[in-house]
Amino acid sequence: MTTVRDVELVWHDLTPRLLEVVRVRRLTPGMVRVTFGGEQLDGFRYAAPDDHVKVFFPAPGADRPVMPTLGEDGLEPPPPGAPRPIYRDYTVRYVRPEQRELDIDFALHGHGPGGSWAAQAAPGQRLGILGPRGSNLVPLTFDWYLLGADETALPALAAWLEHLPAAARVIARIEVAGAAEEQPLAVRADADVRWLHRDRGESLELAIGGLTLPPGDGYVWIAGEASGLKPVRRYIRSQGQPREWTEVDGYWKRGVVNLDHHEGEDSD
Ligand SMILES: Cc1cc2nc3c(=O)[nH]c(=O)nc-3n(C[C@H](O)[C@H](O)[C@H](O)COP(=O)(O)OP(=O)(O)OC[C@H]3O[C@@H](n4cnc5c(N)ncnc54)[C@H](O)[C@@H]3O)c2cc1C
Numbered sequence: 001m002t003t004v005r006d007v008e009l010v011w012h013d014l015t016p017r018l019l020e021v022v023r024v025r026r027l028t029p030g031m032v033r034v035t036f037g038g039e040q041l042d043g044f045r046y047a048a049p050d051d052h053v054k055v056f057f058p059a060p061g062a063d064r065p066v067m068p069t070l071g072e073d074g075l076e077p078p079p080p081g082a083p084r085p086i087y088r089d090y091t092v093r094y095v096r097p098e099q100r101e102l103d104i105d106f107a108l109h110g111h112g113p114g115g116s117w118a119a120q121a122a123p124g125q126r127l128g129i130l131g132p133r134g135s136n137l138v139p140l141t142f143d144w145y146l147l148g149a150d151e152t153a154l155p156a157l158a159a160w161l162e163h164l165p166a167a168a169r170v171i172a173r174i175e176v177a178g179a180a181e182e183q184p185l186a187v188r189a190d191a192d193v194r195w196l197h198r199d200r201g202e203s204l205e206l207a208i209g210g211l212t213l214p215p216g217d218g219y220v221w222i223a224g225e226a227s228g229l230k231p232v233r234r235y236i237r238s239q240g241q242p243r244e245w246t247e248v249d250g251y252w253k254r255g256v257v258n259l260d261h262h263e264g265e266d267s268d
Contacts, residue, residue, distance in 0.1 A: 226250025
């Protein structure tokens with residue numbers, strides 16, 4: 001009997017939500033967890049480890065973000081003359097519906113509205129979120145899962161590790177600046193999880209480029225800096241890994257402001 005392993009995309013209603021910062025906690029020198037709260041979290045839908053939202057930041061000097069204009073197809077440009085919203089994509093790290101709380105882990109990279117806002121985040125500040133627009137439901141019946149991430153995709157990778165069943169074979173490679181950026185993860189003793197340190201010359205490209213994919217059906221999920229992932233994507237394809245079971249996503253691009261789309265399969 002063959003096992004059906006279709007990835008299912010489910011869509012959610014798009015509701016803009018204005019939230020307030022409840023807590024801020026440094027996870028590592030380069031990563032901060034911001035907990036948001038508010039009644040507007042009622043009805044928030046979250047279904048997959050890489051579910052993400054658009055986060056709307058206040059303009060410099062403002063105390064509230066400009067919220068999105070929505071049309072039938074989702075986000076629309078603001079009317080002429082109206083201020084433009086400032087937004088970036090971020091992963092939903094945890095949701096606690098009973099407490100009306102949502103966590104987002106921000107990489108502190110020192111530039112941009114997202115990185116700069118996160119470096120000064122404090123309780124009482126307000127941000128907007130929109131989404132998740134949809135969730136990719138990946139079957140939990142694969143023989144193995146290969147996960148890869150840099151700091152921006154680490155929140156999703158950490159959620160993947162918590163989401164996968166105990167019987168799943170897991171290989172994970174996580175590229176961070178150095179040893180100080182390692183975080184505690186929910187890792188089973190038999191999982192093959194390795195941290196890669198850029199300050200030692202290690203990278204996702206080198207580490208994944210040298211892997212032999214295990215036998216059987218596997219799912220590949222890798223995200224991080226777009227240019228560095230191109231050779232990774234090519235390598236995974238060259239190993240005969242089916243496209244429909246492969247997600248290699250550019251979450252940001254060096255030198256490019258606001259990569260407002262995922263650089264995926266068709267961007268090579
Ligand atoms: C689906 C999805 C989920 C994401 N989830 C997260 C998440 O949970 N946490 C998170 O921190 N990021 C996450 N990101 C990445 C985040 O959206 C980008 O890093 C975004 O560019 C940050 O916006 P910014 O305003 O800080 O910088 P921008 O204004 O977009 O860029 C300014 C400059 O900073 C550079 N830059 C951007 N990001 C980085 C970085 N990480 N390191 C070094 N330089 C950088 C750009 O190349 C550019 O030169 C996610 C992206 C996607 C597509």
